[in-house]
Amino acid sequence: MTVTVRSFAKINLGLRIGALRDNGFHELLTVYQTIALHDVIRVSAGRGQGIEIRCADPRVPRDESNTCFRIVERAMRSLGAKGRVEIEIEKRLPIQGGLGGASSNAVATLLALERALKKALSPAEKLRIAGEVGSDLPLFLIGGTVLGVGRGEQVYPLPDLPPMACVVLTPEVGVSTPRAFASWDRLCGAGAPASEPVSTRTQPKLTAPGASDRINMFGRGLTAWLSEAFSGQSYSGAPGGRGRAENPLLWLVRAGIENDFESVVFPEYPELREGKRALLRAGAKYASLSGSGSALYGLFASKDAAAKASARLRKQGWAAQATVTLTRRRYWRRITTA
């Protein structure tokens, strides 16, 4: 039996990078949001052994470096299952694009594998395995609007933001996430593990406290947003106070979300800064790099505005796609194909 599932992308609504930990990962605080752009994954399980990956895109690895391969290995072990697993990846999302494509592919593969085998792992086990394969995987086990902490793998469902029209630009360049983190460390001197006493650091590295400050500020913005959401107020405390009709997503944006990766990725790839400007010129209420890029997104007031902006950006030579954010409910409804 072949099971087909959609593998949706995510964007980051703000991303703050904190201190580098002893385990080689940075502390993170981010809000993930799933969107409707997706790849398609087909999984079948049969007799025999081994894991085979098929993908028309030659840039997608077929070996154990593929996240789908790694998650199947772990899931089969954990389920005590035997057999041959074939995975077909229909690639539409960019590779190294900051949209979580490879991470989403792995989670979609896991969900399809469970159905193909008619066996299920516990939710906690799925989260554990997903977090082991990569920091950006667990969010796809929740979907919708998701808070990410730790190294990004500790995920908590947030009250869903209402669906919002967006335009995603997918420039040709691929940005390496580990390299972007390393550039961040060089930029702000956060390279020393936070546990290391300041006196043993070779340079004036301030930014363990600076990093925490920024994380705390974003945290406070999020808390304020959540407390308003739960108290039933209508986001009227937004800076610039736009009254009761304020869209909570835009309120969140104005609460000061930013993506720290922009300060290291834009200088290296000036065309990405241009992409953000182009989105804003095309009418985006907010535009940002997603993850470490290279994808950029803009949030628009309506689907119509997003469609027009996307057409305009394509005329200017950008690879632009209009799409919509996916609430948790829609994410889970649409993950299975008919």
Ligand code: C5P
């Ligand atoms: O977890 P993931 O496989 O996505 O991480 C890839 C690399 O990105 C890690 O090996 C690490 O170098 C870097 N990273 C980090 N801090 C994080 C997440 C990833 O430094 N929070």
